[in-house]
Amino acid sequence: MSLDYSSLLSIPISYASCSLGNPSDPPPLLDRLHAISLAGFTGIELSFPDILSFGSQHLGHDIDPKNYSELCTVAAEIKKQCQNKKLSIMMLQPFSNFEGWPEGSAGRTDAFERAHGWMAIMQACGADMLQVGSSDTPLEKLDRKKIVPDLRELADMLNEHGFRLAYENWCWSTHAPDWLDVWNIVKEVDKPNVGLCLDTFQTAGGEWADPTTESGLREDVGSDELEKRFKKSLEDLGNTIPKDKIYLLQISDAYKVPEPLNTQADESELLPRGRWSHDFRPLPYNGGYLPIVDVTKAVLMTGFRGWFSYEVFDGGPNGKGKDTDIIAYAQTARNIQERLLAESAGKNLNV
Template sequence: MSDIDYSSLASIPISYATCSLGSPSSPPPLLERLHAISFAGFAAIELSFPDILSYGQTLLGHQVQLSNYDELCKVAAEIKKECDKRQLGIMMLQPFANYEGWPEGSDGRKDAMDRARGWIRIMQACGTDMLQVGSTDSPLDKLDQSKMVSDLQVLCDMLKEHGYRLAYENWCWSTHAPNWKDVWTIVQQVDRPNIGLCLDTFQTAGGEWADPRTASGLLEDVSKHELEKRFQKSLDELSTTVPKDKIYLLQISDAYKVPQPFNAERDSSGLLPRGRWSHDFRPLPYNGGYLPVVDVATAVLKTGFRAWFSYEVFDGGADGKAKDVDIVAYAHAAKNVHVRLLEECAGRKVPEEVATR
């Protein structure tokens, strides 16, 4: 039995990432997704930068350039109005990537700092106070690893001027911080009051337990028994060492086992295997995936964390070939998944016939 008090879970607010409703390759218009998310009863969204770009094209009638922050802010302000109409908060702006570690004087560093200033302007325009930063997946030979911590300190200080927070996420394909413990170590070294963790069931289990490069779909450096033991030890450590107020949100998704193991190389767009897996093979829990999602969520809840659960899925089907879905029904399915997930985390037996779709 779990030692989590089920009644304490009622206060958990829920969010849905705008980028992750509908087909990963051709999502429906943003306003349709906002309607579906609101109609299903979510309190807020994670606003995705690609959605600002796509809605900008609709709103302004032309493609918005990545660095045109005047126009991006105009679009973000309009998205805020649309969210306000639907009683949706904007919990976070995401995903801020490949920021930390560029050498002094490099083009990468100049770009990272320009983007940091620009994204803070977007945060002001859309009314959010949290920026998600993914642990960089830039090749290590292009980076100065001694700058990882100081770069994040700089960003924290820039955000602090506006009362904003930085949610640092371990992307399981990151070249320098793929696991929760890696980013937790960095957050402690950054040592700023406005940095915390963005934990994720996919990133945690997908990095430490599963592997899209093997036929079993699991890490095969040890036996399955040893793998389970090692993973449980990691989750126990998470639940006993990370303070609840240093976890800003928990993102929820599962993963399909890929039809054929991926090769280990970067693809033509530069994505590593787990990055490709993340892009198209992430359904809602209880819908065909195989990750120990309940175990990860339970470990996070055992810290005392009762803040945002945010649903971020990229469901291209078990074959990864994206298909259109009824987004209203899908958002409702996510809400049902949330109810079931919390019950299972609290050790409540949920009948097999409980449908999630």
């Protein structure tokens, strides 16, 4: 079955505010917003770290991440700046390590305090969607029976304000690294304001690629079986997820790392795919090796025509950072959107 190319042309496009420029030394937020708007994007994902960094400039002092009164003041100013640039704030992100903490634990108390604070920020900045990444907290610290009830409770809290929850499989998650894992959880949560944040990197980078191997691919099965298994997974995605349960598709590729990453978590407990994600995610068609078009096509086969959002962390092929003309980079991303849609529909625009 082929895609109708004309049906893809109205897809809205967003850029994650945190992901334009050198990941280790991003330029000022207002410069990034200018570049994103100039390139023709109509929305942004607003990242919490950007609220903190812009807030320190706007208020003249560092902000405590739990000082939600000041954070809301800053978020309101960012909303104003976005309106001036004709950008909507499509989503607040990344809300992490929320679900599954044992009853009475400090982690659970912190998770729900953060949830209330982030909802206040959403009200201030005008976002109506919260991205929740599948937790990478070590499993021995979690009560897995709490995952679904926690997400149901968060959904109800969000629904009081007309907000939605976009649940994303982070490919280094300890309990839900694949799209099918989070889809099964979303089905069990069974709330009308809970859907999926799908991601080309998270899908291909978890099920097909592996930064800890010499080949850059998963080596737990043979190459033929890997391709067969991944193709079947994408077919299942395209055939089983209702289009209205996909809230957005995030777009990025991945560089093959210069040397395989250590398989163990680092000193901050971040697993190898998490470290890979932080610095080795370029735009499609710019030196990466993931089957991005295949993932995109699978998502579009569901009938989804909602937000495509570019979230890249491009530290260069060595992951150590590179100088970036952010205006040119944002325009390249805009051009890539046209090529990605065309190739997903079987066309070649030679962009």
